[in-house]
Amino acid sequence: MPAMAYIEDSATRITLATKQPLGVASLSSGQLEVMLDRRLNQDDNRGVGQGVLDNVIPTLNSFRLLVEPRIASCKGSHGGRRPDGYPSLSAHRSLHGLLYPVHQLVADNQDDSPEKLHDNFKPALSPSGSDIHVVNLRTGTQLPDNQAVEPSSSSVSLVLHRLGFDCCFPPSGLVVSNSEGEFSLDRLFPDYFGNRVRSMSLTSLQHQGPDIEKSFTIALRPMEIYTFELQP
Structure with missing residues (x-):
């Protein structure tokens, strides 16, 4: 199990x-x-x-x-x-x-630090994404000996998983149960990243399909994993 x-x-x-x-x-x-x-x-x-x-x-x-x-x-x-x-x-x-429990971190007094920490938490996902799981959000890296590849240190890879579920059981405690596979990166990150979104392979090494806009509604199929590259 x-x-x-x-x-x-x-x-x-x-x-x-x-x-x-x-x-x-x-x-x-x-x-x-x-x-x-x-x-x-x-x-x-x-x-x-x-x-x-x-x-x-x-x-x-x-x-x-x-x-x-x-x-x-x-x-x-x-x-x-x-x-x-x-x-x-x-x-x-x-x-x-x-x-994936929520971990609460306790910091010392940050009054003298130039970097200010947020004192509240707000979930990024809207209630319309209860069947979409954010698997990972990782920054891109570039090997020192790979100078031919476009630098991607500022890019971010977002990995999503559309859950497959049995709809014969009522979703107790959930505000909205089903997104019908429709997902918008603009709802997830309204104030972050640029307008260009690139569909990538799971390892973020190969491009898959043309670039799309962040406001574009993406259709996610059940039990599939998708990777997108976000630019600043």
Whole structure:
């Protein structure tokens, strides 16, 4: 179980989100078994020669359990007999809360520093992007021996992931559940970066398609990852 597992019937789904990868099995109907990390008390005959008894630090495991009712008029993948399945949008957000928590940083008095820190936090995404995940936002670099390539130290690569989700479960706690795959970089960064946006490969090494304007509405397909290069 890298991140999530669920069991369901025609009326209810139980989803288990985990912060750490663990083994999982469903040995019988209606049962979900998770194997936690353990340490050996004796030799495992794989070269150690003894049990691992010197590691006394406990392993912390974090989970979130969601019980979600299915919309009665929606059959989804269960009714269609499909072998695949997607988490609900609420399950996606619950998992992201485990994997990407908001860290609060405490700084010393900055009155004498020329760089002023912001004293408040405002999420950049508008409520219309609940099914779009900002994977990464990284600055570009240039190798010293690569003089033929246009310098890109001032560029920024934005990696987006359009979530695939099961719409048969109501998105509890979300203001807007679905963007229909429409995304605008101008809504994400209204006051930052220039007007030119370049579509790139996942590694940001190759251009893919023509340049677009920042105000252009981009169509993102479910379960796809997109990379865009932003210029100052």
